[in-house]
Amino acid sequence: MSADGFTTAPPPGAAADWTIDQGWNAYTAEEHAVWNTLYERQTALLPGRAADPFLKGLDALDLHRGGIPDFARINPELQRLTGWQVVAVPGLVPEDVFFEHLANRRFPAGQFIRRADQLDYLQEPDIFHDVFGHVPMLTDPTFADYMQAYGQGGRRAAELGRLENLARLYWYTVEFGLMESPQGLRIYGAGIVSSRTESMFALDDPSPNRLGFDLVRLMRTHYRIDDFQQVYFVIPSLQALLDATLQDFGPVYAALDAAEDLAIETVLPTDRVFTLGTQAYARAKAG
Ligand code: PHE
Ligand code: FE
Structure with a gap:
């Protein structure tokens, strides 16, 4: 354990909390061009698909100036809006480092950008996923509080051996969440809004289940990291999400002790079903 209490020491060149300089001046013209290509593709798709808080955040941060954003330029505005950086x-980064940053309203973002031949798929989150996908939502005061609370909840979940369940909450909300709106379902999860193909699949494809958000039920549900999701959970509003998670998770974790994990494609009689998916996409992939 390092002096800061983190379980894993940072790589050479990184600070004790794993942060590095963004090195904005060192990005090449090709790297800025990759950002622009991805940015234009997504912003053409997202009106009518992305939730209002996401679109508002994108505007507020002025991420469309061209090229990879300089954190030194985004941070004053983000700080002013919600106190995030x-x-x-x-x-x-290791889980404990990640939680510590979130609990202090700092979002750790990958410094590198994917190559031009990897526009649609990469294994580790890059700056496009992290900044385009995650940062706009952090301009929303309710979501900003949710993310900080999540960071605070991480330490406790670790102590109670419930990290896997807490990770599912992150996955099905922060990364792959859908939200109701008067005009229909909208995406707000960073894994969806930063992906051209999943921005369409998540809302339009008949394969996945789309089910109402239910905290304990969701925390019982496995997820896949290798392909489109087989189930998306729909929150009524960001406030409803925050309200459900600000409660003490003691009873939630106790309920999980008494319940089994659920296979991804499970639909329970108690689920609020927005879409009963065909699962055709996942089945075709499975062969
Ligand atoms: N309320 C949770 C707890 O008591 C913490 C938490 C908040 C977790 C928000 C996730 C999101 O542990
Ligand atoms: Fe992410």
Whole structure:
């Protein structure tokens, strides 16, 4: 354990909390061009698909100036709106480091950008996923509070051996969440809004189940990291999400002790079903 109490020491060149300098001046013209290509593709798709808080956040941060955003330029505005900041990290960071940043309203973002031949798929979150996908939502005061509370909840979940369940909450909300709106379902999860193909699949494809958000039920549900989701959970509003998660998770974790995990495609009689998916996409992939 390092002096800061983190379980894993940072890589050479990183600070004790794993942050690095963004090194904005060192991005190449090709790297800025990759950002622009991805940015234009997504912003053409997202009106009518992305939730209002996401679209508002995108505007507020003025991420469309061209090229990879300089954190030194985004941070004053983000700070003013919700007290959040983006900090650069080399890539994925250990869970305890991640929680500590979130609990202090710092979002750790990958410094690197994918190559031009990897526009649609990469294994580790890059700056496009992290900044385009995650940061706009952090301009929303309710979501901003949710993310901080999540960071605070992480330490406790670790102590109670419930990290897997807490990770599912992150996955099905922060990364792959859908939200109701008067005009129909909208996407707000960063994994969806930063992906051209999943922005369409998540809302339009008949394959996945789309089910109402239910905290314990969701925390029982496995997820897949290798392909489109087989189930999406729909929140009524960001306030409803925050209200459900600000409660003490003691009883929630106790309920999980008494319940079994659920296979991804499970639909329970108690689920609020927005779409009963065909699962055709996942079945075709499975062969
Ligand atoms: N309320 C949770 C707890 O008591 C913490 C938490 C908040 C977790 C928000 C996730 C999201 O542990
Ligand atoms: Fe992410």
